[in-house]
Amino acid sequence: MIAADRPVQRPAAAKLLAVDSEGRFSHISRDHFVELLRPGDLIVANDAATLPASLHGVHLPTGEAMEARLAGWSGATASDVSHFAAVIFGAGDYHTRTEHRLAPPPLAAGDRLRLGPLTATIVRTLGHPRLVSLEFDGTSDAIWNGIARHGRPIQYAHIAEPLALWDVWTVLAGPPVAFEPPSAGFVLSWGIIEQLHQRGIQLATITHAAGISSTGDDELDKRLPLPEPYRIPEATANAIAAARTRGARIVAIGTTVVRALEHAAGTDGVVRPGDGVATQRIDSTTHVRVVDGVLTGTHEPGTSHHDLLAAFATPATLSSIDRELDAHEYRTHEFGDSVFIERAEQSQVLIFGLFRRQQPDYRQRGRG
Amino acid sequence: MPHPTTPEPALRATLPGLRVLITGGTSGLGLALVRELAASGARVAFVARGGERVEHLTRELAGTHGIVGDVSAKTDIHQIALQALGELGGLDVLVNNASDLGPTPLALLGDTDCEDLERALATNLVGPFRLTKALLGALSASAREGRGAVILNVSSDAAINAYPTWGAYSASKAGLHHLSRIWDAELGSEGIRVLSVDPGDMDTPMHALAVPDADPSTLKQPDVAAHEILEQIVAALPKSTTSARSAQKVGEPA
Numbered sequence: 001m002i003a004a005d006r007p008v009q010r011p012a013a014a015k016l017l018a019v020d021s022e023g024r025f026s027h028i029s030r031d032h033f034v035e036l037l038r039p040g041d042l043i044v045a046n047d048a049a050t051l052p053a054s055l056h057g058v059h060l061p062t063g064e065a066m067e068a069r070l071a072g073w074s075g076a077t078a079s080d081v082s083h084f085a086a087v088i089f090g091a092g093d094y095h096t097r098t099e100h101r102l103a104p105p106p107l108a109a110g111d112r113l114r115l116g117p118l119t120a121t122i123v124r125t126l127g128h129p130r131l132v133s134l135e136f137d138g139t140s141d142a143i144w145n146g147i148a149r150h151g152r153p154i155q156y157a158h159i160a161e162p163l164a165l166w167d168v169w170t171v172l173a174g175p176p177v178a179f180e181p182p183s184a185g186f187v188l189s190w191g192i193i194e195q196l197h198q199r200g201i202q203l204a205t206i207t208h209a210a211g212i213s214s215t216g217d218d219e220l221d222k223r224l225p226l227p228e229p230y231r232i233p234e235a236t237a238n239a240i241a242a243a244r245t246r247g248a249r250i251v252a253i254g255t256t257v258v259r260a261l262e263h264a265a266g267t268d269g270v271v272r273p274g275d276g277v278a279t280q281r282i283d284s285t286t287h288v289r290v291v292d293g294v295l296t297g298t299h300e301p302g303t304s305h306h307d308l309l310a311a312f313a314t315p316a317t318l319s320s321i322d323r324e325l326d327a328h329e330y331r332t333h334e335f336g337d338s339v340f341i342e343r344a345e346q347s348q349v350l351i352f353g354l355f356r357r358q359q360p361d362y363r364q365r366g367r368g
Numbered sequence: 369m370p371h372p373t374t375p376e377p378a379l380r381a382t383l384p385g386l387r388v389l390i391t392g393g394t395s396g397l398g399l400a401l402v403r404e405l406a407a408s409g410a411r412v413a414f415v416a417r418g419g420e421r422v423e424h425l426t427r428e429l430a431g432t433h434g435i436v437g438d439v440s441a442k443t444d445i446h447q448i449a450l451q452a453l454g455e456l457g458g459l460d461v462l463v464n465n466a467s468d469l470g471p472t473p474l475a476l477l478g479d480t481d482c483e484d485l486e487r488a489l490a491t492n493l494v495g496p497f498r499l500t501k502a503l504l505g506a507l508s509a510s511a512r513e514g515r516g517a518v519i520l521n522v523s524s525d526a527a528i529n530a531y532p533t534w535g536a537y538s539a540s541k542a543g544l545h546h547l548s549r550i551w552d553a554e555l556g557s558e559g560i561r562v563l564s565v566d567p568g569d570m571d572t573p574m575h576a577l578a579v580p581d582a583d584p585s586t587l588k589q590p591d592v593a594a595h596e597i598l599e600q601i602v603a604a605l606p607k608s609t610t611s612a613r614s615a616q617k618v619g620e621p622a
Contacts, residue, residue: 047509049453081454141426141433144454148447165446166502174506176454190504190554197557205509235513 001298001325003158004336007167009186015330015337017298021344023317025324030338033187033295037251039200042243044236044261044291045253046182047205049173052151052165053180053212056093057115062105065091068115069154070179071212072226074133081143085126085226086134087215097157098216107132116150118143128220154180154212158333177209177229183334184254184296202243204236208256208278213305225304227279230260237264237273240290244269249292249342255308258282261290284310293342298325298332312343382602384409387456387510391439391499392466394421396572397522400594401463406432408598413452415439415466439466439495440487449502459506460515461601464496464544465522470536472577477535485536492540496521497547504560511559516605520597521548523564534578561604567593 014030028035037043053070072085090102107129111122123133136143153163170185171193196203208230215221240261243250252258263278264271269289281304282288288311299305301322310318321339330337388405392398393414405412406429413433416422426434433455437444453459468491471484500519507517526534527541548564555562569575571587 047505049450049505051450141451141455144451145435148450148454164443165450169446169449169502170505172505172508173502174453174458174509176450194554194557203512205512233509233513 001300001330001332001336004331004333005158005160007159007161007163007335009167009170009335010189011335014187015328016295016340017321017324017328017330017338018340019313019317019321019342021342023313023320023344025320027328030187031192033338033340034192034195034199034201036340037196037199037201038249040202040243040246040248041251042202042204042239042248043196043251043253044204044206044240044257045172045185045188046178046208046210046256046260047170047172047174047185048178048182048207048209048256049170049176050153050165050168050178050181050210051176052147052153054094054152054154055115055118055147055150056152057113057118059105059107060112060114061108064105066104066113067093068113068120068134069212069215070134070151071131071215072179073177073209073229081140081147082136083123084134084136086132087212087220088130088132094155095157095160098214101216104130116146118146118150128217128223130215130217131220131223156214156333159335172205174205175207175231177207178256179212180210181334182208182210182254182256184257184338186335187295187338188253202239204233204239206233206236206257206260207231208260210256225259225278225281227277228256228259229275229277230256230263231275232260232264232271232273234273237271240271250290251293251295252291253295255282255294255296255305258288258291258294258308258311262286262288265289281307282311283307284315286311288312288343291343293340295338295340297334298330298337298339300332309339309341312341314344317344376599378602379408379598382605383598386410386461386605387459388461388463389413389415389452389456389459389503390463390465391415391495393434394418394425396574397567397570397590397593397597398463398465399425400590401465401597402429402432404591404594404598411456413455415448415452439464439499440468440490442498445495445498446502448499449506453503453506458510459503460510460517460605462500462503462507462519463522463597463601464499464519466495467492467522467574468537468540469574469578470534470540473580474533474537474578475535476533480536485539488536488540489543492537493543493547496544500551504555507560508555508558514606517558517560518601518604519548519551519560519562520601521545521562521564522597523548523566525566525568527564527566537578563600563604565597565600567597 016030018026055068067089068086070084074085075083088104090104109124113120120134120136153168155163168181211226259278393402394416415435419436422434437448468488470488511517524541526538527545545564552562568588571584
């Protein structure tokens with residue numbers, strides 16, 4: 001696949017590969033996404049806004065330049081803006097591929113960091129020399145102000161120009177809790193949302209704190225995704241229950257929505273409103289209880305997002321999708337093209353899953 | 369400052385827990401809105417350019433969130449939106465109140481510098497457009513969750529009537545007024561109301577700048593106008609139940 005190297009959320013030429021539950025393919029212009037949906041369907045999107053989670057600064061004990069990428073909420077509640085899990089890089093920036101970035105100086109509990117207007121202390125390392133728990137100084141308002149003014153969206157070397165906050169701000173963006181954009185939501189415009197209304201397709205949202213997708217370190221990448229807090233509003237839980245009652249499909253916009261809804265569903269498949277922290281991985285062995293179809297980016301084999309799709313399609317279909325995307329020059333990463341997969345008959349997927357437990361490699365780029 | 373009037377039952381029922389962002393919050397009508405909302409138990413974030421005044425008001429009104437920013441600056445908009453949404457956890461009401469008069473003293477259009485017109489348009493029209501656009505997602509979430517969502521744009525009779533020497537201000541407010549009407553028509557299906565409200569001639573620093581020799585006793589007090597505006601906001605919100613509006617952020621117990 002080709003890297004999408006421009007931060008355009010809805011390029012006119014965006015493509016979509018649609019795969020139905022029988023594994024049949026069709027290629028459409030992504031603008032026509034709504035045509036894949038049926039009246040009565042419920043689509044669920046992630047309304048998390050994206051933090052400018054890349055903070056450049058100085059490791060004060062050594063005076064060395066470093067970059068902290070906020071990667072997870074580690075306070076008692078997700079609204080505690082003082083405590084974060086963070087991945088630390090040495091000098092340099094996103095122009096260098098993450099796997100080639102300089103290592104930070106040795107980090108220890110108690111080390112002080114200056115990150116623009118913010119100061120922070122390393123509370124402890126989290127089982128890896130570059131993954132730490134950070135505590136910012138100051139009031140919540142001062143920390144929000146510092147992050148808003150000094151932070152930049154996390155980005156990777158495939159996009160040369162610096163991302164602005166508006167580049168990663170989806171139309172539905174609300175609570176700023178994601179560390180990278182829930183980029184499948186880039187497909188939605190207010191015009192598309194209006195089409196949904198006109199066609200009798202319902203829209204609901206959840207808020208899911210999408211974490212970072214890649215650190216450039218194999219050991220660290222294997223630990224991704226980190227636990228991600230989410231919230232299911234009561235209105236969304238009710239809409240899901242009503243959709244199930246009338247036999248309508250529930251379509252997730254993005255893998256984060258799949259992760260949240262499947263985590264929130266009890267063994268009875270009922271999605272309950274409220275807060276949770278998604279800790280599970282979804283792969284071919286997962287029994288998907290809620291989501292009937294997923295719109296997502298184009299993911300490279302070997303990434304955790306690609307693994308997630310194995311809960312929706314058989315291995316044979318997934319391999320065909322990979323070939324199809326290459327053959328039709330689909331673009332990948334967060335501003336790339338899209339795939340819509342309608343879940344295959346659960347028994348088919350799970351039978352393959354039982355034989356297919358594998359050691360996944362969690363390298364990935366672009367949450368979708 | 370004494371409270372101008374006792375809040376009516378609808379205000380008393382609706383304002384507690386309501387999440388509101390007000391631009392131009394340290395002076396005139398904006399300040400009066402911040403005070404009344406804070407006193408009514410709403411959760412308030414406000415924006416103004418002057419760091420010292422923002423800090424002073426935040427200290428005076430505990431629990432409010434002051435944001436230093438300039439709505440006429442493109443690069444400030446998402447920073448403002450991020451801080452407001454981070455601090456409040458979401459948004460039910462946006463009040464685009466910050467305004468720029470254009471040239472002061474007021475001038476005939478032919479004598480108005482282009483830069484003064486551009487500044488008035490940036491503050492009064494493009495700024496509210498950008499900030500509203502950045503916050504539409506959060507507002508639509510409030511509407512979907514039954515909390516309701518209102519955008520109130522502070523207009524003026526100058527948006528409708530042609531008063532000589534008010535050209536830059538009038539043109540920008542006319543644009544804002546029409547923007548409000550179109551957005552209200554477009555967002556009805558999302559459950560978001562967009563109001564354009566003329567608060568009347570008020571005894572404010574901006575009015576004094578425009579009409580230095582006006583007799584203050586003939587002007588409306590900003591807290592009276594603020595109260596009227598809150599009544600209009602509440603009237604545009606769904607009849608609330610307190611539980612629907614209990615403020616909540618991700619990760620906090622439901």
